[in-house]
Amino acid sequence: MEKDKKIGVALGGGSALGFAHLGVLESLEENNVSIDYISGTSAGAVAGVLYAFGVSFKEIEKEAEQLTWKKLAKINPSKLGVASNVAIREILERQIGKKTNLEDAPIPLAIVTTNIDNGEKVVLKSGNAIEAVMASSCLPGLFSPVEIDKKMLVDGGIVENVPISPLKEFGAEIIIGVNLLRHRKYEKPKSIIGVLVNSFDMINHRISAQPKHSDANFLIEPDLSDYYMGDLKKWKQISKLGYLEMQKFVLEVRNLQRATASQNFFHKIKELFLNK
Numbered sequence: 001m002e003k004d005k006k007i008g009v010a011l012g013g014g015s016a017l018g019f020a021h022l023g024v025l026e027s028l029e030e031n032n033v034s035i036d037y038i039s040g041t042s043a044g045a046v047a048g049v050l051y052a053f054g055v056s057f058k059e060i061e062k063e064a065e066q067l068t069w070k071k072l073a074k075i076n077p078s079k080l081g082v083a084s085n086v087a088i089r090e091i092l093e094r095q096i097g098k099k100t101n102l103e104d105a106p107i108p109l110a111i112v113t114t115n116i117d118n119g120e121k122v123v124l125k126s127g128n129a130i131e132a133v134m135a136s137s138c139l140p141g142l143f144s145p146v147e148i149d150k151k152m153l154v155d156g157g158i159v160e161n162v163p164i165s166p167l168k169e170f171g172a173e174i175i176i177g178v179n180l181l182r183h184r185k186y187e188k189p190k191s192i193i194g195v196l197v198n199s200f201d202m203i204n205h206r207i208s209a210q211p212k213h214s215d216a217n218f219l220i221e222p223d224l225s226d227y228y229m230g231d232l233k234k235w236k237q238i239s240k241l242g243y244l245e246m247q248k249f250v251l252e253v254r255n256l257q258r259a260t261a262s263q264n265f266f267h268k269i270k271e272l273f274l275n276k
Helices: 015-030 043-052 057-066 086-096 129-136 165-170 192-209 232-247 250-274
Strands: 007-011 037-041 081-084 109-115 121-124 141-143 146-148 151-155 174-178 218-220
Touching: 007 015, 007 043, 007 165, 015 043, 015 057, 015 174, 015 232, 015 250, 037 043, 037 129, 037 165, 043 086, 043 109, 043 129, 057 086, 086 129, 109 129, 109 165, 121 129, 121 165, 129 146, 129 151, 174 250, 218 232
Parallel strands: 007 037, 007 174, 037 109, 081 141, 174 218
Antiparallel strands: 109 121, 109 151, 146 151
């Protein structure tokens, strides 16, 4: 019997808005839509790694309840950054282990980063999963770059904030892109961290607004305009909006996944008889 078409999900960056990814993934799981490939950038990399390694929504929610910006961006000046994102490392170490590699994920996974030396996109599909996520979520100027394979890597949002291209390379036949920056609102900065976050968000917003998502069969763009990138404490509301937006498309996704497979099956049967 012909198998369902392979589905890939591209999870975009957006700092605290990344909690919308939880709702998107929960909607797909609840409606029995299997995910065959995941790609992630920045906040999408965090969500993607946790989901790909089978961490439950309940466990992720426990971590979200305790997350604060004081923990997430602990001031720790260095030559290449002003803060440390050690909180993300600690969460990932607790949930997937310190030495876990990307290639070991039950769901094939790709993490998008940027080589700060030359601006090139670097897609990581193997190697230490935590280092990959730390690199992809490393906002330049705020956090120090992560060195992997002698490359200084930072946030992947600079080169591909909704990482669709890795899914095409995997061979995904149906692609769902999740863009968190379609509808934006900004908060007046109160610190250098606020200035950096807003600046980077504005750049990513313009990148994400460009018509680069034509290869996605479905583009999920929840209206998060009532929330800021720093709204960690509103993660439940943000997650719910991701869930509700995905619910608008999920039946169509499921039907396309299965109908396309059935069409291919009958097409092969037709060819078989015609060639006799």
